[in-house]
Amino acid sequence: xxxxxxxxxxxxxxxxxxxxxxxxxxxxxxxxxxxxxxxxxxxxxxxxxxxxxxxxxxxxxxxxxxxxxxxxxxxxxxxxxxxxxxxxxxxxxxxxxxxxxxxxxxxxxxxxxxxxxxxxxxxxxxxxxxxxxxxxxxxxxxxxxxxxxxxxxxxxxxxxxxxxxxxxxxxxxxxxxxxxxxxxxxxxxxxxxxxxxxxxxxxxxxxxxxxxxxxxxxxxxxxxxxxxxxxxxxxxxxxxxxxxxxxxxxxxxxxxxxxxxxxxxxxxxxxxxxxxxxxxxxxxxxxxxxxxxxxxxxxxxxxxxxxxxxxxxxxxxxxxxxxxxxxxxxxxxxxxxxxxxxxxxxxxxxxxxxxxxxxxxxxxxxxxxxxxxxxxxxxxxxxxxxxxxxxxxxxxxxxxxxxxxxxxxxxxxxxxxxxxxxxxxxxxxxxxxxxxxxxxxxxxxxxxxxxxxxxxxxxxxxxxxxxxxxxxxxxxxxxxxxxxxxxx
Amino acid sequence: xxxxxxxxxxxxxxxxxxxxxxxxxxxxxxxxxxxxxxxxxxxxxxxxxxxxxxxxxxxxxxxxxxxxxxxxxxxxxxxxxxxxxxxxxxxxxxxxxxxxxxxxxxxxxxxxxxxxxxxxxxxxxxxxxxxxxxxxxxxxxxxxxxxxxxxxxxxxxxxxxxxxxxxxxxxxxxxxxxxxxxxxxxxxxxxxxxxxxxxxxxxxxxxxxxxxxxxxxxxxxxxxxxxxxxxxxxxxxxxxxxxxxxxxxxxxxxxxxxxxxxxxxxxxxxxxxxxxxxxxxxxxxxxxxxxxxxxxxxxxxxxxxxxxxxxxxxxx
Numbered sequence: 001x002x003x004x005x006x007x008x009x010x011x012x013x014x015x016x017x018x019x020x021x022x023x024x025x026x027x028x029x030x031x032x033x034x035x036x037x038x039x040x041x042x043x044x045x046x047x048x049x050x051x052x053x054x055x056x057x058x059x060x061x062x063x064x065x066x067x068x069x070x071x072x073x074x075x076x077x078x079x080x081x082x083x084x085x086x087x088x089x090x091x092x093x094x095x096x097x098x099x100x101x102x103x104x105x106x107x108x109x110x111x112x113x114x115x116x117x118x119x120x121x122x123x124x125x126x127x128x129x130x131x132x133x134x135x136x137x138x139x140x141x142x143x144x145x146x147x148x149x150x151x152x153x154x155x156x157x158x159x160x161x162x163x164x165x166x167x168x169x170x171x172x173x174x175x176x177x178x179x180x181x182x183x184x185x186x187x188x189x190x191x192x193x194x195x196x197x198x199x200x201x202x203x204x205x206x207x208x209x210x211x212x213x214x215x216x217x218x219x220x221x222x223x224x225x226x227x228x229x230x231x232x233x234x235x236x237x238x239x240x241x242x243x244x245x246x247x248x249x250x251x252x253x254x255x256x257x258x259x260x261x262x263x264x265x266x267x268x269x270x271x272x273x274x275x276x277x278x279x280x281x282x283x284x285x286x287x288x289x290x291x292x293x294x295x296x297x298x299x300x301x302x303x304x305x306x307x308x309x310x311x312x313x314x315x316x317x318x319x320x321x322x323x324x325x326x327x328x329x330x331x332x333x334x335x336x337x338x339x340x341x342x343x344x345x346x347x348x349x350x351x352x353x354x355x356x357x358x359x360x361x362x363x364x365x366x367x368x369x370x371x372x373x374x375x376x377x378x379x380x381x382x383x384x385x386x387x388x389x390x391x392x393x394x395x396x397x398x399x400x401x402x403x404x405x406x407x408x409x410x411x412x413x414x415x416x417x418x419x420x421x422x423x424x425x426x427x428x429x430x431x432x433x434x435x436x437x438x439x440x441x442x443x444x445x446x447x448x449x450x451x452x453x454x455x456x457x458x459x460x461x462x463x464x465x466x467x468x469x470x471x472x473x474x475x476x477x478x479x480x481x482x483x484x485x486x487x488x
Numbered sequence: 489x490x491x492x493x494x495x496x497x498x499x500x501x502x503x504x505x506x507x508x509x510x511x512x513x514x515x516x517x518x519x520x521x522x523x524x525x526x527x528x529x530x531x532x533x534x535x536x537x538x539x540x541x542x543x544x545x546x547x548x549x550x551x552x553x554x555x556x557x558x559x560x561x562x563x564x565x566x567x568x569x570x571x572x573x574x575x576x577x578x579x580x581x582x583x584x585x586x587x588x589x590x591x592x593x594x595x596x597x598x599x600x601x602x603x604x605x606x607x608x609x610x611x612x613x614x615x616x617x618x619x620x621x622x623x624x625x626x627x628x629x630x631x632x633x634x635x636x637x638x639x640x641x642x643x644x645x646x647x648x649x650x651x652x653x654x655x656x657x658x659x660x661x662x663x664x665x666x667x668x669x670x671x672x673x674x675x676x677x678x679x680x681x682x683x684x685x686x687x688x689x690x691x692x693x694x695x696x697x698x699x700x701x702x703x704x705x706x707x708x709x710x711x712x713x714x715x716x717x718x719x720x721x722x723x724x725x726x727x728x729x730x731x732x733x734x735x736x737x738x739x740x741x742x743x744x745x746x747x748x749x750x751x752x753x754x755x756x757x758x759x760x761x762x763x764x765x766x767x768x769x770x771x772x773x774x775x776x777x778x779x780x781x782x783x784x785x786x787x788x789x790x791x792x793x794x795x796x797x798x799x800x801x802x803x804x
Contacts, residue, residue: 296780
C-alpha cells in the first residue's frame with residue numbers, strides 16, 4: 001500500500017471513528033443539578049436545603065416513598081437528598097429525591113410562544129422518525145394535530161386559541177435532539193417542549209429545556225439525568241417505577257421462571273436496570289443473565305445476544321432496548337429455535353409496527369405502555385376514532401386511526417388538561433404553567449395515566465397499561481390486556 | 489521459506505490458538521455465530537475492496553446498494569412477483585444504482601482528489617436513505633427469506649439456517665470467482681492496471697472510464713447481494729438498514745484484511761464477526777461499555793500496528 005493509500009486510509013478511519021462515536025450518544029449530559037430542594041419557589045434568593053424525606057413504608061398498592069424536602073430558592077443551591085425508596089409497596093416505589101432547587105424561573109411572566117393577536121400557542125415536539133426506534137413520520141405528522149382540531153370544533157381552548165405544533169425528527173441521537181430543541185426554543189419560539197420517545201434524547205433535551213426555563217413533558221423514561229430538573233415532567237411512570245409492577249405481572253401471568261435481562265448500555269437506563277434486578281429478585285425470580293446491549297447492536301450481534309440468553313437458560317427476557325434492537329434479538333432467538341417470553345416496560349416496544357415486523361419471533365411479548373392499543377381506545381375515549389376519521393381518514397383514505405395517533409391524542413389531551421387548570425389565558429406563562437403542574441392537581445385524560453405532580457415530585461403517574469402481542473391477528477398487532485393497572 | 493508462506497503459517501497458528509482458547513472458555517457457539525455474522529461483513533467488504541482496488545475510493549454508498557436492493561425485493565415480492573425473479577430484479581436495481589452513481593457522481597469527479605469522491609459517496613448514501621424514507625416511510629418491514637427453513641443443522645449448539653448456508657456458499661463462490669477474475673482475466677487485469685496506472689492504461693487503448701462503470705456496477709451488485717441475502721435473515725428492515733448496521737464493521741473488515749485484497753476482505757469479515765460475537769458473549773467483557781465496538785477497534789489497532797497494509801494486503 002503506497003503512502004497516498006495509507007493517507008486515505010487514515011482519513012477514512014477518522015471518518016469511521018467519528019461515525020462510530022455518534023453511536024456513543026454524546027450529548028446526554030446527566031444533570032448535576034442539586035436535587036432535593038424545591039425549585040418552584042419564586043423568592044429572590046436563598047439556599048435550598050436538603051430534602052429530608054424519610055423512607056416510605058408502603059403496603060400493597062399504596063407504598064409511598066418519602067418526599068424530598070422543600071428548599072425554596074431562586075439562585076441558591078438545591079438540596080441534595082430526598083427521601084429514599086418506599087419499601088414493600090407494590091406501587092410508587094420511585095426514588096423520590098426532591099426535584100428542582102437552584103434557580104427557579106424568576107422575573108416577569110414568560111409568555112414566549114403565546115400569540116394573543118392570532119390566538120396561537122406554539123408547542124415543540126421531537127421524536128425519532130428515523131433511527132433505532134422509528135416512528136412513522138406520516139402517521140406522526142397526521143396524528144399530532146387531531147386532538148387540537150377536534151378541540152377547536154368542540155369549544156376550543158381559551159375561547160378560540162389554536163395550538164400549533166412544530167415537529168422535528170431527532171434521529172434517535174441525543175446531539176440531534178438537543179440541537180432540534182434549541183431550534184424549537186430559540187428560533188421557533190415555542191411555549192413548551194414535548195419529547196415523544198427515546199430516553200437519551202429526552203434526557204438531553206430536558207436538560208437543555210431546564211437550562212432555558214422551558215417546560216418539558218415526556219412519557220416516563222429514566223430518572224437519572226431528569227431527577228432534579230425544575231421544568232421536566234413525566235406524564236407516565238418511568239422504567240424504574242414500572243419494574244415492581246412488571247415483576248408482579250410476570251409472576252401472575254407467566255410464573256416465576258429464570259429471567260434474563262437485555263438492557264441498553266446507557267447511563268440513562270442504570271436506574272431501570274437496578275430497579276429490575278431488585279424487583280424481580282424480591283419477587284423470587286432467578287436472574288440468570290444480565291446483558292449490556294450496545295447501541296451498535298445489529299442483526300449479527302443480536303443473534304449472539306440471543307444465543308447467550310439461551311445458553312444462560314433464560315425463560316423470560318426482560319427487554320429494555322429500542323424496538324429495532326429488540327427485533328434483532330427476537331429474530332436471532334427465533335433462528336436458534338429459542339422462544340422465551342419477552343416482557344418489558346416502555347413506550348415504543350408495544351407499538352403495532354413492532355408486532356408487524358416482529359411476529360412470530362416475538363411470540364406473546366408483553367410490554368407496559370403509557371397509552372392503550374386500538375382495541376381498547378373506543379371504550380376509554382370514544383372521541384378518538386371519530387375525530388381521527390373526521391380530520392384525517394376522510395382526507396387521506398390510506399391513513400387509518402393508529403396507535404401513534406392514540407399516543408399523540410393522549411399526550412395532547414394531557415396538555416389540554418394542564419392548560420385548563422389555568423382558567424385565563426392572560427395568566428398563562430411558563431412560570432404559571434409549572435406552578436399549576438406542581439400545585440397538587442390531578443390531571444386525568446382517560447388515555448394516559450392520571451398524573452399528580454408536586455414541587456418535589458415531577459414523576460406523577462402510578463398506573464400503566466399492559467399490551468400483549470397477538471401474532472395470530474391479521475395483521476399482527478398488540479392488544480390491551482390491562483388498563484390503568486396499579487398492581488397485578 | 490518465503491515471506492508469504494511464513495506469514496500464512498503465523499496467521500494460521502494465531503487463528504488456531506484463538507479457536508482453541510474459545511473452546512477452552514466455552515465460547516465455541518460464539519465462534520459459529522461470529523463466522524456466520526462475519527459472512528455478511530465479508531460480502532459487503534468485497535464490494536468495498538473492489539471499488540478501492542479499481543479507483544482508490546472508499547465507497548460509503550456500498551451499504552445503500554444493498555438496502556435499495558432489499559426495498560426492491562420487498563416491493564416485488566409484495567406484488568406477487570416470484571421470489572427468484574424478485575431477487576434478479578433487486579440485483580438489477582442495485583446494479584443500475586451503481587451505474588448511475590458512477591455516471592452522475594464518480595465520473596464528473598474522476599480527476600478530483602480521492603477524498604472528494606469519498607465525501608461524494610457518503611452523499612449518495614445519505615440521498616438514498618432520504619429517498620427510502622420519502623417513498624417508504626421510516627417504518628420496519630418484513631422481507632421473506634429465499635430459503636425459509638430454520639435450523640438445518642447445529643454446530644456446537646448453534647443453529648444454521650438454509651438462508652445462512654446460502655449466504656456462506658455465495659460468499660465463498662464469489663470470493664473464488666473474483667480472485668480468478670482479477671488474476672486470470674484480461675478485464676480483471678485491466679481494472680487493476682487502471683487503478684495503478686490510469687494514463688498508461690489509456691495509452692494501451694483501454695477506456696478507464698468504461699472500466700470504472702463496470703467496476704461500480706459489479707460492486708453495486710455485490711452490495712445488492714449482501715442486502716438480499718443477509719437482511720432476510722434479520723427478518724425486518726428499514727431505511728438505511730445496511731449502512732446503519734453493517735457498513736462500519738465491513739469497512740473495518742476490509743481494512744483488517746487489507747484494502748487491496750479480496751481474500752483479505754473475506755478473512756477480515758470473519759475476524760470482525762467472531763470478535764464482535766465473542767465480545768458480546770464473553771463474561772469477562774460483560775461490564776465493559778460498548779464491548780463489541782471496542783473489541784473490534786482493539787483488533788484493528790493491533791493488526792494495523794503489526795501490518796499496516798492489513799493481513800493480506802500488499803504494500804506498494
